Amino acid sequence: MELLERERELAELEAALAAAADGAGEVVFVHGEAGIGKTSVVRAFRRRLTGRARAFLGACDDLLSPRTLGPLRDAAPKDGPLAAALAGGDRDAVYDAVLDLLAAEASPAVLVVEDVHWADEPTLDVLRHVGRRIADLPAMLVLTYRDDELGPDHPLRPVLGALPRSRRLPLTGLSRGAVATLAGGTTATSAALYRLTGGNPFFVTEAVAAGPDAVPATVVDAVLARVRGLPPDALAALEQLAVVPSGAGLPLARALLGDLSVLAPAERAGILEVHPGAVTFRHELARRAVEGSLPATRRMALHAAVLRALLTDDEPDLARVVHHAAGAGDDAALAEYAPAAARQAAVAGAHRQAAALYEQALRTALPDAERAALLEDLAWTHFHGNDRPGAVRAGTEAVALREQLGDPAALGQALSTLALQQWAALQIDDGLRSVDRAVASLRPGGDSFALAFALTYRAVILVNLDREREGLEAVDEALALGGRLGLAPLRPTGLIYRGRARWQLGDAGGREDVLAGTALAEELGRLDDVVMGHTNLASLLWRYARYAELEEVLEVNRRQTDVTEHTTHDRVVRSFGARLTALRGNWAEADAELRWGLDDVEGGGMVARQALPTLAQIAVRQGSAEAPELLATAWANAESARTLPAMVATAVAEAEQAWLTGQDSLADHARALLARTEGPGRERERGELLRWLHRLGDPVAPFPGCPEEYAAGLRRDWRAAAAAWERIGAPYERALELTASGEAAPTLEGLAVLDALGARPAAALVRARLRGMGVHRVPRGPQQATRENPAGLTDRQLEILRLVAAGRTNPEIAATLVLSVRTVDHHVSAVLQKLGVASRRDAARALAALEVHR
Structure with missing residues (x-):
């Protein structure tokens, strides 16, 4: 069929190629719904590249769990450096090899990766890595995806956001005229076809190819109408290939079919395409239509044939093996290959992929000890992937199996794993009981890895609950035990949490422990511990207002989580970045980032203790109707998490709401928390509580060690307080101090800042104050294009x-x-x-x- 109405897209691709030829590479995203013609546009462009550029093609697969780095394996020249790097499994070597491939020769290079909405996380990491550097390469990266398959949490979305300067080529449906051209009629005679297809080129071409007698009701009908006309042997071959997502390589196709000439009728009918490296359906929708039409018994038999063919390879692609083993209902193969495939994915940082593969293995009949071990691995995978309920379920089931097996060491380790998952899910008492039970049951057995593991994670939980001294006792014992036994893998976590406990208690030397633990984790290649180090360091730097250092950690964390999937830690660290954004007055951006960072569980979950208080504070400052609900949710979350920083942050927002609304009882939590913020390490929390209670008229005063920005306000030295907040870069706090001056000029200056920020409640109070001061010309504030909407939108x-x-x-x-x-x-x-x-x-x-x- 003729390629219609895609001249603009081809011109954009040509422009990107010209830029690449000049050494200024670009990323081009070609996107749209299934069947809209993404592949057709890319193929038309590739046909133009002959003699002008080097082209490399890869595609992502719609497997139960995608092949790790599958499209790069497709694109890599045989026996070249990239193929060697992929075989070696060294992530950094793969990154370097891809960049070297694109920059290798004088002619520009074009790397095409189709269907990246199905990409595994390691592939997305490579694409992000290359995309950020392609501006300095004589190359272009062409990526196609279905935008109608991207939910809010789809892993492709961060890649799209990380490459904002790329070219975006959204494909839309064809016009009525183009549909008429494809149908060989007029806009009037093809009206029904246009209504049926919505101008989707694939739907149109399939319906036209089905014949002129009737327009099929669905694309499935269109595909099957063409398939039924094939000879029996061609139909059988087509059905065999239909269970292989994204196409079969020629070796696999020959192993399944023998003589490929049997495919000629399907190829002539436009259903299949045969390339030098693979046999593919012309469109994935056609493959799905054929596969979906097969009886279950036939489909299982076809999957079994593919599985047998794959297993003849010395090093089979484990993700494909698992997909076809599941399709064949072959539990033995699943039990044998799914665990290895899952661990392979986890090592590559693909935690969602790993979880899917662990689930496949666990559906089979396994010995209880092996099942328990897989469940513990699954619990950690869910933890890193931010699936709290899944982590607790897996950990609970593992403990139940370990109890039946009667191995105290294995049970203790399973209990410790479960304890952290319970704490993360805000099941605090359950988590403490689990880890205390683990330690108590393991001590009689003497020194062991399981006891060191249990003590380490007991410390993790206690320090997160602000029980630092108990946490220090546990972690010091764990580090000493690990030293005696030579347990290097546990040492990074121990150092990180010893450092955090020390610094939370006011010992700034704890920072060196955190840095040492993170550095050791990097040296040992323990990526989970590396990101945990970043998370703890970000928390401490925020607590002590070391914002420049915090920004450095945010950048380091961004680079790390760009190449691995650690959703839990990433969301926590980004929440601190959003809180910094809010402090600087960029409330809309902070609001959006904080909402993204919330856990997708009732009440907000573990991550929400960092996000909810600031989200509520922004709502309070904007006078949003959502503020009371957010304050209540934030307090309930902080109380459930039993973490003092979250309680203080929420109590501060409540006290501010009390000041703005005159509802003094809203400050009761702030008053109750004062006693808990005495002592070293809590100076900023105490100072902030006191400053808001001072605004409410409570008889409070600064204390030794009170940060100057708070102490000056408590002394009623508005100039010093405003100057301190200006140095920090906090416009709202500075404005409040200016408006507390009792003088018209600084009060008017502060009011202008509040108006610019959209701080309507505070601005209203200040206007009333100015009128009380006798200022006759009080600014009315910015003219609103619309009155405040009841939904509380910014x-x-x-x-x-x-x-x-x-x-x-x-x-x-x-x-x-x-x-x-x-x-x-x-x-x-x-x-x-x-x-x-x-x-x-x-x-x-x-x-x-x-x-x-x-």
């Missing part, structure tokens, strides 16, 4: 809602507002949450209702 969120209602996609909104796609994703998610709707269409309806009420 100005930025309202702007984005209008674009959503206009039918704009997130990438289009990002381009319009000069934001990253990820930031827009977060804003859209926040808007839907505030409106209480689940879809963009419902959001548009909600906007119409809001406009009616203005």
Whole structure:
């Protein structure tokens, strides 16, 4: 079929190629719904490359668990450096080899990776790594994906956000005229076809190829109508290939079919395409249509044939083996290969992939000891992937099996694993009971890895619960025990948490322990511990207002989590970054980032103790109708987590709400927490509580060691306090001190800052204060384009809602507002949450209702 209405996209690709030829490489995203013609555009472009550029092609697979680095294995020249790096499994070597391949010769290089919405995490990491460096290469990276398959938490979204300057080529449906051209008729005679297909090129071509007598009701009907016309042997071969996602390499195809000439009728019919390296369906939708039409028994037999063929290879692709073993119902093969495939994925940092593979293995009949070990591994995989309920379920089941098996050491380690998962899920008492039981049961057995493991994670839990002295006792014992037994793998966690406990108690020397533990983790290649070190360091730097150092940690963490999947730690660290953004007055951006960082569980979960208090504080400062609910949720979360920093942060926001609204009882939590913030390590928390209680009229005063920005305010030295906040870079706090001066000029200056920030409640109080001071010309404030909406949306969120209602996609909104796609994703998610709707269409309806009420 003719390629219609894609001239603009091909011109954009040509422009990117010209830039690459000049040494200024680009990333080009070609995206749209399934069947919209992404592959056709890329193939048309590739045909133009002959003699002009070196082309490398890879594709991602729709497997139960994608092949690790599968598209790069497809694209790598045989026996070249990239193939060697992939075989060696060295991640850094793969990164270097891809970059070297793209820069190797004088002619530009074009790396095409199709269907990246199915990519495994390591592949996404490589693409992100290359995309950030391609501007200095004579190369272009062409990536295709289905944007209708990208949910809010899809792993491709961070990649899109990390490459904001790339070219985006969204493909839309064909016009009525183009559909008529493909159908060989007029817009009138093809009207029914246009309505049926919506202009989707694949749907159109399949319907046209099915014949002129009738328009099939579905694409499946269109595909099967063509398939039924094939000779029996060709149909059988087609069905065999239909169970192989994304195509079969020629060796596999020959192993399955023998003589490939049997495929000629399907190839002539436009159903299959045969390339030098593989046999593929012309479109994945066609493959799915054929596969879905098969009886279950036939489909299982075909999967079994593929499995047998794959296992003839000395080093089979384990992800493919597991996919076909599952399809064949071959539990023995699943039990043999799924655990190794899962561990392979976990080592590569692909935790979602690993979880899916562990689940496959656990569906089979395994010895109890092996099942328990897999469940413990699955619990940790869920932990890193931010699946709290899944982690607790897996850990609980592992403990039950270990209890039946009667091995005290194995049971103790399983209990310790479960304890951390319970703590992370805010099941605090259960977690403490589990880890205390582990330690008590292991001590009679003397020194062991299991006892050191249990003591280490007891310390982790205790330090997170602000029980630092108990935590220090446990971690010191664990480190000493580990030293006697030579247990290097446990030492990084021990050092990190000893350092955190010391620093939380006011001993700044603890910072060196945290850094030493993180460095040792890097040396040992323990990536989980590396990101844990970043998380703890970020927490401590925030506590002590060391913001420049915090920004350095944020950048280091970003680079690390770009190449691994550690969602839990990443969300915690980014929450501290968002809190810093809020401190600097960028409330809309902070709000969006904090909402993204929340755990997807009732009440917010573990990560929410960092996000919810600041999210509530932003709502308070903006006068959002959401503020009371957010304050209540934040307090309930902090209380459940039993963590004093989260309680203090929430109590501070409550005290601010009390000051703004006159509801003094809202400050009761702040008053109750004062006694708990006495002593070293709590100076900033205590100072902030006292400053808000001072504003409420409580008889409070500064204390020795009180940070100057708080102490000056408590002394009523507004100039010193405002100057201190200006040095920190906190405009809202500075404005509040200016407006407390009792003088017109600084109060008016502070009011202007509050208006600029959108701090409407505080600005209203200040206007009343100015009038009480006898100032006759009080500024009315910025003219609002619209009155406050009852949904409590920020100005930025309202702007984005209008674009959503206009039918704009997130990438289009990002381009319009000069934001990253990820930031827009977060804003859209926040808007839907505030409106209480689940879809963009419902959001548009909600906007119409809001406009009616203005």
